[in-house]
Amino acid sequence: MKLDQNQLNLLTARLLSEEKEKQWLEVKDSFYEPHSIGEYLSALANSDDIANQRKGYLRCGIDDATLSVVGTSFYPSKKKHKGQVLEFWLNQMLQTKIGFDMYEFTYENKKLVLCAVNAAAGEPVNFG
Numbered sequence: 001m002k003l004d005q006n007q008l009n010l011l012t013a014r015l016l017s018e019e020k021e022k023q024w025l026e027v028k029d030s031f032y033e034p035h036s037i038g039e040y041l042s043a044l045a046n047s048d049d050i051a052n053q054r055k056g057y058l059r060c061g062i063d064d065a066t067l068s069v070v071g072t073s074f075y076p077s078k079k080k081h082k083g084q085v086l087e088f089w090l091n092q093m094l095q096t097k098i099g100f101d102m103y104e105f106t107y108e109n110k111k112l113v114l115c116a117v118n119a120a121a122g123e124p125v126n127f128g
Contacts, residue, residue, distance in 0.1 A: 008105045008114065015057060016067065023047035024055070027062040030072045034081040035127075037115070038090050042127040045098050045120045054119055061112035071110030076102045095126040 003011065018025055024047050026040055037058070044056030061072035079086040087102050094100075100117040 002101060003103060003116075005105060008103055009107060012059075012107050012112065012114070015059065016062075016069070018067075020067070023051045024053040024057065026056075026058045027064055027067060028058070028060050029063050029070050030074055031060045032074045032079060034079075034086060034089065037086075038093050038127040041090065041100055041115060041117045042094060042125045045094075045100075045117045045125040056117045056119065058115040058117075059112065060114075061107075061110060069108050069110050069112070072113055073111075074113050075104060076113060077104060093127055095128070096120065096123050098125055
């Protein structure tokens, strides 16, 4: 089920309350390198299973050092890789289909991207 703006705001506020990155939570200020995104999604899915979390999150538009909202210029819906829409390409490259969603939204008047990936269920997730 896709999250609406209100749900994204509540989730973002909850994730911002974390005082640092976790096994299941990664932050980047502005980020776009398809292979690295895929590796992060794989690692987060595998970490979720270990950390007893249902989902892992990669947030773009958050300062790595201060964890403050800075916004991003990354628009995954407009990016293609190897002639394919980024989200479709990532989904094809994740071995063990676990499911993930990418959201582009505004929070505190700044653009954020949230990648929410489901936890691996018993079988490790590989990328590539």
